[in-house]
Amino acid sequence: MNDLTINTAIQTALPATFLGRHLIDGNWVEGAETFQRVSPSHDTVVSVSAKGDAAVTADAIAAARKAFDAGVWSRISAKERSAVLLKVADLIEANVERIAVQETLESGKPISQALGEVAGAADLWRYAASLARTSHGDSHNSLGADMLGVVVKDPIGVVSIITPWNFPFWILSQKLPFALAAGCTVVVKPSEMTPSSTVMMGELLIEAGLPAGVCNIVLGHGEPVGSVMSTHADVDMVTFTGSTAVGKMITEASAGTLKKVALELGGKNPQVIMPDADLENAADAATFGIYFNVGQCCNSSSRIIVHESIAEGFVARVVALSRKVKFGDPMDPDTQVGAIVTAEHQTKIDGYVKEAVAAGAKLELGGGALSVEGLGPQFYQPTVISNVTPDMPIAREEVFGPVLTVLTFKTLEEAIALTNDSEYGLSAGIWSNDIHTCLEYARHAKAGTVWTNTWMDGYPELAFGGVKQSGQGREIGRYGYDEFLEVKSLVMRVGRDSRKPWVKASA
Known part of the structure; x- marks a missing residue:
């Protein structure tokens, strides 16, 4: 820590x-x-x-x-x-x-x-x-x-x-x-x-x-x-x-x-990372997507679905960026991640993390309360978890905290299937420099909003809402x-x- x-x-x-x-x-x-x-x-x-x-x-x-x-x-x-x-x-x-x-x-x-x-x-x-x-x-x-x-x-x-x-x-x-x-x-x-x-x-x-x-x-x-x-x-x-x-x-x-x-x-929103993506920008967006508003956001990108050929390096990028994200006093203008809303919610977040690790997931970073000098106890560490399988609760349920889960895929069809293998359908995203890949994903992702090569951009002119649950x-x-x-x-x-x-x- x-x-x-x-x-x-x-x-x-x-x-x-x-x-x-x-x-x-x-x-x-x-x-x-x-x-x-x-x-x-x-x-x-x-x-x-x-x-x-x-x-x-x-x-x-x-x-x-x-x-x-x-x-x-x-x-x-x-x-x-x-x-x-x-x-x-x-x-x-x-x-x-x-x-x-x-x-x-x-x-x-x-x-x-x-x-x-x-x-x-x-x-x-x-x-x-x-x-x-x-x-x-x-x-x-x-x-x-x-x-x-x-x-x-x-x-x-x-x-x-x-x-x-x-x-x-x-x-x-x-x-x-x-x-x-x-x-x-x-x-x-x-x-x-x-x-x-x-x-x-x-x-x-x-x-x-x-x-x-x-x-x-x-x-x-x-x-x-x-x-x-x-x-x-x-x-x-x-x-x-x-x-x-x-x-x-x-x-x-x-x-x-x-x-x-x-x-x-609620949402369990994925960002799909293709091998030809701008990995620097995609990693930054993944980091923003999970820690914005302390991860307590219906649009939080709590699932990263990354191609297996680049998964190890991409996770390393996100972990490195996560270490630089400024956690702490929310009254400090430089702070990027503040406090968890209640002690009960923090306990729930931590329960998901501990359960995933016990089931075989790998804790790449964080996992546990964060001590911030001079403030209360309701802070949680930036957390990245890999080796997650689609059946784990942490991959399926809305954790609503600064906890990122990582899944991998081999083909675009598999990435789309993982995207749609959820009770939720609020938002989804894909990172690729191939417009055909982006359009194919956008057509088949079951979500109210699909972002391509960006995350969480919104405008008053564009409707917002979800499908399924x-x-x-x-x-x-x-x-x-x-x-x-x-x-x-x-x-x-x-x-x-x-x-x-x-x-x-x-x-």
Whole structure:
């Protein structure tokens, strides 16, 4: 462990403990009970939040329903909605540091990555604003001389938005502005581990002039808050990002009211490394893909599938780079990998590693807790494991930590088969200088996103989501926007009535 790159604690003044409240019908609401968040990196209380119950959740849903039915948002012009979203984008950019610092303290991610996440979210709001003004339906003028067909898109109604702890501000911004652009009203529940940036978003929405009741925020746990949001009859849609297990629970819970459900769930994402690839760039991308956001990322490239002829050298490259990645104090701008979100999750990560080694896998680097001087115990070493077989749990299940597994292949067909030999299908990638190889892989990889000679590049214009047990529906892009709309057909007879009567008039 002495040859790793570790950033010890720096002297930095932490902000005052953040006090989070519910936002219901435009009012900040205290909670009868509260809960605390202890920073995984600094082991100190960084937020105290109101703890929601079934009653306060029902109040939030009622406020969203009332606002939607009154049309204070759903029936105003797209120009007016767009103007509010653009104000929010400007306000996000004016508050980047304040939001990012709180997110770093609650999640354990490096401050540099939190700053990028928050600042980048503004672009999602601006793109959603553009969709509000450019969205349109269809007209059909070819149905006959006296018929006109028009297809319109209406907002789906009240949307429950449930977000995770790993990218609390970014993932909220993958959902909320698109729902608002469509004319929906919403109830938001952030993870109880990272609630504060969502409350800060609520402050910005009020400042931007969003009408009361259009966006409501309830803090608390999945039971009862998330459960009520998933089952309530006045909710028309649930959009959730998180684990596949919880996604299945939400689908089952929502079945009683047949509400629409959109899910962005787990991933076991591979990068395939061909012999003709740019190995220097591929190794750098593999290293980035596994350690970004402490490996706690649904898009983490936790599987490397490398051609057997170059496997040994490629693994050596990744191990050498891993030793240079800066682990440690997430408040240090130079840190690249911060803390694991909870002690329980760290134990789970370590369990996967120990089980794999016991089954015959080779530990190339790491494997175990990482001690960072001056900070708490929730850090894990950069870990690379080779000699992994496809049947091992570490090769099949989402570890969600800085742990890279290495598998090998002989042919492209075998690489594609290994890619698809998974319950998940969120993203995949291939590295090759042969465009035909890249296209062949992209056509056959069962994933919502396929990257070629890059990893984790994304844009607001491009839809994001998975197949199989990685979820259903799409986020961002025009396809993500359309998730919040219902299609309605208007069939109109115009001009002279030329119908033949179905019932003849009596003589």
